[in-house]
Amino acid sequence: MLHIQKISLIQFKNYSRQDFSFQRRIVGITGRNGSGKTNLLDAIYYLCFTRSYFTSNESQNTQYQTNGFRLEGYLEKNGQPEKIICTVKDGRKEVSLNDEKYDRFSRHIGQFPAVMIAPDDAEIILGGSEERRKWLDTLLSQLYPEYLEHLIVYQKILLQRNTLLKNPAPGPNPDALLDVFDLQLVQHGTPVFEIRRRFLDSFIPQVQQLYDYISGTHEVVNIRYQCTLLEEDYTAQLTAARYRDMQLQRTTTGIHRDDLQFLLNDHLMKTSASQGQRKSFLFALKLAQFEVIKQQKKSAPLLLLDDVFEKLDQERVLRLINLVAGENYGQVFITDTHAERLLQAFSETQEAIQLISI
Numbered sequence: 001m002l003h004i005q006k007i008s009l010i011q012f013k014n015y016s017r018q019d020f021s022f023q024r025r026i027v028g029i030t031g032r033n034g035s036g037k038t039n040l041l042d043a044i045y046y047l048c049f050t051r052s053y054f055t056s057n058e059s060q061n062t063q064y065q066t067n068g069f070r071l072e073g074y075l076e077k078n079g080q081p082e083k084i085i086c087t088v089k090d091g092r093k094e095v096s097l098n099d100e101k102y103d104r105f106s107r108h109i110g111q112f113p114a115v116m117i118a119p120d121d122a123e124i125i126l127g128g129s130e131e132r133r134k135w136l137d138t139l140l141s142q143l144y145p146e147y148l149e150h151l152i153v154y155q156k157i158l159l160q161r162n163t164l165l166k167n168p169a170p171g172p173n174p175d176a177l178l179d180v181f182d183l184q185l186v187q188h189g190t191p192v193f194e195i196r197r198r199f200l201d202s203f204i205p206q207v208q209q210l211y212d213y214i215s216g217t218h219e220v221v222n223i224r225y226q227c228t229l230l231e232e233d234y235t236a237q238l239t240a241a242r243y244r245d246m247q248l249q250r251t252t253t254g255i256h257r258d259d260l261q262f263l264l265n266d267h268l269m270k271t272s273a274s275q276g277q278r279k280s281f282l283f284a285l286k287l288a289q290f291e292v293i294k295q296q297k298k299s300a301p302l303l304l305l306d307d308v309f310e311k312l313d314q315e316r317v318l319r320l321i322n323l324v325a326g327e328n329y330g331q332v333f334i335t336d337t338h339a340e341r342l343l344q345a346f347s348e349t350q351e352a353i354q355l356i357s358i
């Protein structure tokens, strides 16, 4: 069981210096618009992922007119106390676990699993393909450390290949270096493709089950993996695309171009589903994510729920609350502008909720 007991935020977004203690499994965070509810969830997320859920630009996480921030988290994991400290100062980031600094932040990922569900997640459905890849990559990186390793190397090689395409190396055989890069792209891209494909096959039924439960309907949801590698050999594709890549000065084929199509009753969710249906699907997607992480880590991730009540009808809200209040879940943080609404929503459940007003 993973439980965060205390967090200190220093110069993090709108917090100059504030400590929060969490005694209960279910923690409600209430306050008016702009008071810092989402920022508090993001601080918890930061401790787990060494980055904000919303931005990779650290200056946006640093309080205005200051040069850095510090987050301290005191947690309990399987009965053991754990201390995570993340600091950013003058653009330099440091992360330590139990006073030992990480040389690579990727080593921290997956040790303190968490799932955030926030209104901006609508972009996973509505936004460009990079939003969907980002979601999938974050999830698979938590599950499979080797996935993250391959992805990091792949992205490095891709950058080098694109740089070369923009500034072709002089010399008798300009293709030689591209051959080397292509080999490495295939070597690191293939396992990423395999893990994505295998994962999605087993993940879709779990999303369907949760969607049925939350929506109370039997609409069919589907996730279609769009990857050119499903049709053709990787090396052959890179070779066939080389002339085009040289003309366009970028790598036009490979797993960095993958996409996912979300479907509701065989129609694209992006264009056809209602806001409530999309939101229900996102909950199903994220809670299925929660389930697979829990199964793999044998411990429930932290669940961070931001603004859940928007756009869901009363029945869907109650089914959702009943689900997350159940003992299958670990520590749950949930924000709302109305304390009474939160209390009311949890009044039928067994669990007492700790309310924090900010």
Ligand SMILES: Nc1ncnc2c1ncn2[C@@H]1O[C@H](COP(=O)(O)OP(=O)(O)OP(=O)(O)O)[C@@H](O)[C@H]1O
Binding pocket: 012, 013, 014, 015, 031, 032, 033, 034, 035, 036, 037, 038, 039, 040, 059, 060, 061, 062, 063, 064, 307, 337
């Ligand atoms: N870098 C920063 N420095 C100082 N304040 C910031 C920074 N970034 C954001 N803020 C402030 O944080 C506040 C937003 O906080 P947050 O999004 O957590 O609010 P919220 O309580 O979740 O609001 P809502 O109920 O509207 O969702 C805004 O007032 C914004 O000006």
